[in-house]
Amino acid sequence: MRVRLSAEILRNELVRKIEEISGEDLLKCYQCGKCAAGCPAAFAMDMLPSQVIRFAQLGLVEEVLDSETPWFCAACQTCYARCPKGVDLSRIMEAIREIVLQEKGDYIDLSTLSPDDLAEFPQQAFIAGFRKYTA
């Protein structure tokens, strides 16, 4: 993939917004890949967790906002536990979800949940899910 870089692209408004909302410094990451190696949900993602940071570091935030990866993050913090630079990637994923939710509204439609699921699921799954997936 051919990428054109410039100061404006690298530190564009969305990059700064991700950093402000998450409280994390994207440039701390040196791409060792431990987060991607340890992520138990990586098999379901369209972009590896380490790639999410890399794209954001390069200012390519639109790709990140279009990715399904942040929605597969269960905030288990295995990545944070293993990161040699102390980057809490789950906070960056939360910031990305937040930006998308603010722009586009709910990510899942609650009315599509089946009555069976509503009866069976533990409350904590719904409450946590709604907080992650709805605006």
Place this chain on the structure above:
Amino acid sequence: MKISYFPGCTLNTTAKGFDNSLRASAQVLGVELAELPEWNCCGATFPLLADNVLDLAGPARVLIAAREAGERLAVACTTCYNVLRRTNLALSTHEDKREKLNFFIEAEYPGDLQVLDVLQVLRDEVGFDRIAQMVKRPLTGLKAAAYYGCMVLRPAAEVAYDDPENPRALDDLLVALGAETVDYPHKNECCGAYLAVKSPETTAGMTYTILSSAQKNGARLMVTNCPLCQFNLDKQQVEMGRRHAGYRPIPVFYFAQLLGVALGLETDDFGWEKHYIDPRTVLEAFAGG
């Protein structure tokens, strides 16, 4: 010993058996779990935004009520434990957040409550040695995989009371009850948590990794401390055989259920009927052998 108790929403519904078995066992062990008279939802997930003050108001309200009742709070649901403990730490260490929250909910709470997981209370205050002495029906012959999930381990600096990469508390309790525990590399790996709401297929993949790893190492049952892990590990097995030929489901217990069994308690209200993979078959085999 009397200690304030926060069960959490799920222990009032799908995990009622966890609540019942825990309360009954604690009573026999001399621990009075005094449920907070008025409590609200913890929020079910710790808010990860840098500016999360408003999201901390709910759990902060619980902490304040608990501090009025005493110095310590025992929490049963591990998600609630995680959220309440991290909120308490945010309050005690961030002056800015503490001032804003206290102003918002009209309180003067400094963050000086001790938030404990019930398993931690059993380990550190009752003692597994003492529990072992009180066992009436040892779980001899049961080969269990202790599964810890995420919430009592990560982030370690904020919530862990055990080695986050190689936790022992559940294993040690099960050994004290007479069971055998197996070593396997996925005891602290995420089950998928709330992903089940959005993508059950992903949960199916994640739980299969954990369950097959435990079984390869000889486990015939899983034992957990988290109502959402229990649900995911248990329910996903119903159809696991369709994706993975030859897969044989194993029951997923709460540790408190096995504690109650080992203490010789009446188990009728331990919620067995809410399980997808009936745990009673394992217990019956064990009773017969």
